[in-house]
Amino acid sequence: MKKRKKQTGECHDCTEAKELIARYVSGDEDDELARKVLLHAQTCSDCAVLLRSLKRLVHYCSLEPTCEMPVTVRRELWVSIRREIHTTHRK
């Protein structure tokens, strides 16, 4: 159990908080969970940074554009598919 002494004198269990942050960022939609996470993040800078960086990571990944499929790749795909279809139908 990782305990952290805050300037306020308040102790926080960051192990539990990190577990909650993982669930929160993974998409668990639960108002109580969100409230706990955000409340803890307001009082713990480490967890606030963790939360912020994970959210940014997920956001940046979601912005990743679709890879363009090169023309040659598509052409080869269709050649192999039509060959397969042709071969199967001849059997």
Next chain:
Amino acid sequence: MADNKQLAVAPLPLPVPDDVLVRRVQAGNTEAFEELVRRYERKVYNITYRLMGNEQDASEALQDAFLRAYRFIGKFQFKSSFFTWLYRIATNVSLSKLRKREKIDTVSIDQPVNEAGDLPFEIPDLKYGPEKLMKQRELRAAIQKSVEELPEDYRSVVVLRDLEGLSNEEVSNVLHLSVAAVKSRLHRGRLVLREKLASYL
């Protein structure tokens, strides 16, 4: 006359549900399979590219995935959606090729990120957005490279969930994992990525 010809060879309209197309393929309609390929070729290429990391390997995996799908579509029993089944094939083909291509460093998924369970990170300066710190292209390249370096168990989950936008439930269906396992691997994978991409976050 020319118009009639065009109509005769026009591909099946997109709104035809996948399941209907699959039944047509199972009944011997090869055009229905071609429509399924057209519908999913880009998505499947994205998955194979994200997992394999280069065009040539991704292209081979793409072909193998669709060829396998065609060979085994007769056994498809509609217990899952077609795209889930297809994505599973594409993921399995890619991972299988990866194992052959390189000796993968087998990091246990239960292994903590470090002894203390802590992660080193740089505290970002919020005055500057990532766009100002780094060109978008560099960030994309860094994400792709970092994803490629992820252990296999994390990589497939991160690619399907975070890069391809599938839901936790869809990823669990594709990978035959429980939703809890998906979330666990996703979080661990994200923690590794976060460490690798610290300077961008």
